[in-house]
Amino acid sequence: MILFPEIDRKKTKKKVxxxxxxxxxxxxxxxxxHVPKITAAYVFEVHPSTNKTGQRTEPIIDRKKLAAxxxxxxxxxxxxxxRYDRQLLYDKYMDRHFTTNIALYMNYHMSESxxxxxxxxxxxxxxxxxESGELLIxx
Numbered sequence: 001m002i003l004f005p006e007i008d009r010k011k012t013k014k015k016v017x018x019x020x021x022x023x024x025x026x027x028x029x030x031x032x033x034h035v036p037k038i039t040a041a042y043v044f045e046v047h048p049s050t051n052k053t054g055q056r057t058e059p060i061i062d063r064k065k066l067a068a069x070x071x072x073x074x075x076x077x078x079x080x081x082x083r084y085d086r087q088l089l090y091d092k093y094m095d096r097h098f099t100t101n102i103a104l105y106m107n108y109h110m111s112e113s114x115x116x117x118x119x120x121x122x123x124x125x126x127x128x129x130x131e132s133g134e135l136l137i138x139x
Contacts, residue, residue, distance in 0.1 A: 023071075
């Protein structure tokens with residue numbers, strides 16, 4: 001096994017995009033208690049979960065658990081990134097207020113091409129961090 005195999009960047013970025021695009025839906029499914037608190041350094045802090053089931057049916061509980069588990073994986077991967085990458089990915093995929101790419105690169109005071117290069121690098125780093133590289137696609 002090669003430690004650093006050649007990565008298919010296009011397919012890897014597509015996989016990351018598909019996963020992070022579901023983040024807002026996962027938050028709604030998991031419920032308010034799973035919404036992470038984001039510090040000034042864009043560090044995600046998760047509230048401790050309680051295992052109370054209440055009067056809910058099993059499919060709803062399973063869906064909520066799956067969503068909460070996926071959120072935990074995403075948050076753990078995000079916290080392994082540097083502040084710049086966390087902020088970029090948060091603004092693009094996780095902020096409750098959807099912002100267009102044009103508004104994002106204007107907010108970051110960078111050209112469109114530089115924004116996409118930086119976003120691509122952040123996505124690859126996220127893929128490396130997520131579950132020890134589970135999202136990486138080898139050539």
